[in-house]
Amino acid sequence: MTPDEYCQQKTVQSGSSFYYSFLFLPPERRRAMTALYAFCREVDDIVDECSDPAIARIKLDWWRNEIDLMLQDHPTHPVSRALLPHLAPYALGGEYLHAIIDGMAMDLAQVRYADFAALERYCWHVASAVGILSSSIFGATQSQTKQYAEKLGLAFQLTNIIRDVGEDARMGRIYLPANELERFGVTAADLLQARHSAEFESLMRFQAQRAHTVYDEAFALLPPQDRKAQRPGLIMAAIYRALLVEIEHGGFRVLDRRTSLTPLRKLWLAGKAFLRG
Numbered sequence: 001m002t003p004d005e006y007c008q009q010k011t012v013q014s015g016s017s018f019y020y021s022f023l024f025l026p027p028e029r030r031r032a033m034t035a036l037y038a039f040c041r042e043v044d045d046i047v048d049e050c051s052d053p054a055i056a057r058i059k060l061d062w063w064r065n066e067i068d069l070m071l072q073d074h075p076t077h078p079v080s081r082a083l084l085p086h087l088a089p090y091a092l093g094g095e096y097l098h099a100i101i102d103g104m105a106m107d108l109a110q111v112r113y114a115d116f117a118a119l120e121r122y123c124w125h126v127a128s129a130v131g132i133l134s135s136s137i138f139g140a141t142q143s144q145t146k147q148y149a150e151k152l153g154l155a156f157q158l159t160n161i162i163r164d165v166g167e168d169a170r171m172g173r174i175y176l177p178a179n180e181l182e183r184f185g186v187t188a189a190d191l192l193q194a195r196h197s198a199e200f201e202s203l204m205r206f207q208a209q210r211a212h213t214v215y216d217e218a219f220a221l222l223p224p225q226d227r228k229a230q231r232p233g234l235i236m237a238a239i240y241r242a243l244l245v246e247i248e249h250g251g252f253r254v255l256d257r258r259t260s261l262t263p264l265r266k267l268w269l270a271g272k273a274f275l276r277g
Contacts, residue, residue: 003082004031007038010079020239020270021232025138032086032137033232038079039097040130043104048171053108060101060108067097090137099129111173112188116210119177120154127157131233139229144221151218152233158211159240162204162247166194166255176207194255204252208244215241231274238273239266 001009011019011034018037022030043063050056070080071087071094086092103125113119131153135145161168161175168175169191181187184203189195215237222230239261247259261269 001078003078004034006078007031007034007082010038010041018236020266021235024235024270024274025232028086029090029137029139031082032090032092033134035079035082035086036092036130036133036137039083040100042077042079043101044126047104047107056108057105060105063101064098067094067101070094086137092133092136096129096133099125103127103129107173113175113177115177115179119175122175123154123157124150127160128153131156134233135230138232140226141229142223142226144223145226145230148218148221148223148226148230149233151214151221152237155211155214155218156236156240158207158214159244162207162211162252163243163254163259165191165204167258169194169255176203180206191255196253196255200255201252204254205248208248208252211244212241234276235270235273238269242269 011022022033022037025033043060046056046059046063050059066075066077066080069075070084073084075081075084083092087094103122106122106125110122113122128150131149132146135149140146140149165176174181174188174191176186176191180203184206185199186197186203190197190200218237227234242265243259243261246261247254250259253259
């Protein structure tokens with residue numbers, strides 16, 4: 001199996017909505033995005049699947065070293081070998097790859113966030129840094145496109161947090177800011193015990209409205225000159241925002257179930273977003 005084939009398999013098996021946006025990329029950019037996404041899956045899986053935090057840290061440190069080896073032109077892992085040829089053409093900075101790992105490491109040290117400012121710092125590492133790298137692969141020519149990508153990454157992560165409230169709670173993680181839980185009269189125990197209530201729905205409506213606001217702020221930042229190149233990100237946004245609306249329409253029943261869109265609907269949304277440009 002070649003490094004590119006390894007990354008392709010990793011991406012397809014994930015079932016991620018991001019895969020649908022890759023379909024609309026030219027072959028070389030698609031290979032670059034697939035390698036980047038495979039890297040994100042590799043380090044994210046370490047945190048999600050490794051039950052011993054000490055071992056997880058060792059594995060993340062291995063990846064830090066692997067990134068440095070890749071930057072020195074000596075990668076050893078199939079993912080870093082697949083990513084290497086794309087570093088220079090798309091100006092993929094090692095600092096952002098390291099930042100992503102730092103974000104994964106945050107999950108090993110912190111499972112709750114006092115306020116939105118603290119949560120936003122976490123989101124920058126695990127999502128906005130990915131957005132910046134992705135926008136470079138798509139073809140960013142304007143400096144403001146980086147700001148758009150950062151903001152869009154935040155919107156995606158906020159959507160993920162809303163979707164995964166129950167699942168994350170069962171893993172001992174609560175990403176909803178503690179001061180907002182208190183403000184709406186929802187306790188950590190409510191989340192851990194999947195107690196759906198009017199207070200919880202009010203809390204989640206607040207979270208959803210903030211996510212919608214961040215999507216709108218991101219779109220407002222995208223320079224017209226880069227809009228066509230950044231269509232893959234807009235395709236992702238169409239799918240993720242449709243998911244957010246689906247969760248809203250379902251009454252935020254996210255504590256004991258996971259809301260998802262069918263592959264056919266994702267493909268339809270992707271095609272519609274592509275044609276809209």
